[in-house]
Amino acid sequence: MKVGLPMELLSFDWIRRLKEDIHALAPQVELCHVPAATSARRPVPLSEGDACFPFKKMVRTAMALLPQVDRLVVPRLVRLDGHLLCPNFRAFPDLVALNRDRLPGPARKIPIIDTLVDITDAGDEERVRLLLLRALLGPETAPPAAPFPRPQSAGHKAAALQDKLRGYDRTIALIGRAYMVGDAHLNMGIPAILASQGYGIVTPQDFDFSDLDRAAARDDYYAKTMYWRGARECLGAFRHICAEHEPAGIIYLLSFNCGVDALVRIELMSLHKKLANKIPMMVLVGDEHSQQEHVVTRLEAFLDVIDGITTS
Ligand code: SF4
Known part of the structure; x- marks a missing residue:
């Protein structure tokens, strides 16, 4: 079948x-x-x-x-x-x-x-x-013998992230939904471009959701309780990555016409102002009409800003 x-x-x-x-x-x-x-x-x-x-x-x-x-x-x-x-x-x-x-x-x-x-x-x-x-x-299917495996432990994810970043001096936090960040079409080639410029990439998916959820709960939001799972993942990742990984820059990747991200974007900009205003941050909005050349141009300008900061 x-x-x-x-x-x-x-x-x-x-x-x-x-x-x-x-x-x-x-x-x-x-x-x-x-x-x-x-x-x-x-x-x-x-x-x-x-x-x-x-x-x-x-x-x-x-x-x-x-x-x-x-x-x-x-x-x-x-x-x-x-x-x-x-x-x-x-x-x-x-x-x-x-x-x-x-x-x-x-x-x-x-x-x-x-x-x-x-x-x-x-x-x-x-x-x-x-x-x-x-x-x-089929309705006769017996319950599986073993309980559903739990998500990878934080220890496993931490080790995987350490491996992923080995050999990179600088990292960029690429924050966005898992189905966008991990999809070569929806992420507009951003991870590949950053890697080609020598940047390691940290994403929300490198952490357990429970850790990000706890981090997200540390702030009060204009919109009060941020109950969307994807919103909590992005807000928590922002806090967690800024505190633990000292990224050289932050990119927030969102989709055109996303109602949830319209709100998260405001909250992230406010967190950025409050917690990490010395780290350059860029918002990239993608849709199926986004042109790769425009994305490359914007990323190059963003990386120039980071270079300017790190060499001054
Ligand atoms: S509207 Fe936003 S949160 Fe919903 S599927 Fe689209 S990108 Fe994801």
Whole structure:
């Protein structure tokens, strides 16, 4: 059986752990994350209007996977680690289903696994895990013998980060959503450009979410409780990286049309003023029309500013 699970969702620790679970319980299942190239024409997805680029890309990946698999897993991600995700993730399975119904041929009949994921504690995690596995593999699926592995310990992540930064004298904090920072298309090539200029890169994904959440809780925000998980990840990462890693510069990468980031951007600028105003900071807004030359020009100017500071 071929099962589609869009690559963008793998940026969440929980989904990556679920993938390991599927491998262990049903080795016969072939998981597909990136659609194979095809010349087949598809209707333009209904999400192409005002949505942010990461969301459009997610829907496009799901739609391209559909005709190539027997089932598609697009969980309804509502809450992880006790914090809400952007509402786009809640609507994701609905949009995929609406688009699937417009497809020609047998792809229209491919089942979509859209289990609701609302996780605050370990009990929720086990319950949702079993629900999803049963929806995918059948109602008789026995509960897995071992509890769901927890995320990597802070010790493991710290060692991995140390390895990643070995050989670099200077680092840049690249703050943004995991599905943007880790995607070569959505990150506009920024990590590669920085690395080519001799900078190590620290991102929120180099730390456990629980550490970032604690760091985020140390501030009061204009918007009062910042309950979005992605917002807490970025705000906590800003505080944590500035305190522990003395970055030479900070880049905040966000997506055009992102409502959550419109707010986080204001909070980050205020934190920057309060905690790290000697460190150059740049905000880069990307969408699918962003041109690589413009990104390179802006990064070069930003790195010139950093050079000017470090050599003066
Ligand atoms: S948080 Fe922003 S970038 Fe992410 S899916 Fe929601 S609107 Fe898009």
